[in-house]
Amino acid sequence: MTPKEKYRQICREAGATGLVLLLLIIMWCVLGFGLSGSDTLIFGLPLWAVAGTVGIWLLAIFLTFILVKFIFKDMALSQPFDKNYIEKETKE
Template sequence: MSQSDIRTYAQAMRQANKEARATAVALACIIVVWLVGGFGLAGTDIWVFHTPLWVIGGCVAPWIAAIVAAVVLSRRVFADFDLDEVAGSGSAGKADASEDGE
């Protein structure tokens, strides 16, 4: 959704809720990667550069998953819009009156 698609406050709130849900799903995926990479590999006896594989899987894999999640969220889910402009466009008289009263 581009900036021009969000014209009302309700659309802005729907977009914000969509972004929050997607971020929560991304967090859950990163936690699963951490659990599988760390605890899931703890039973293996594999060493890489004198480090157990579960250490690499528990530290590096979630870091990579977080970077991938951030890129996916920024390109596919997040929208750039100014909430002040969207909120002010629907009730221009109310916004102007409240600014003059301060």
């Protein structure tokens, strides 16, 4: 993998992780505040509290699995020093 390809992959992974974080924050607000009017209790706790904690925790695990399975790639971030490669990159 060339350094440019590695950089693009790193940016792709960071962007996808940011989107997952944004989705988790939105879902936390929806589940926490959206269910606050419900009188349903689970183990003596209001539904919004369970959904806003355990539900988000489970969603985060699922989305992390999706990121690891489909977005992230295993790649070496270190590269041996090659003077010819550096000279070639600076000319482009």
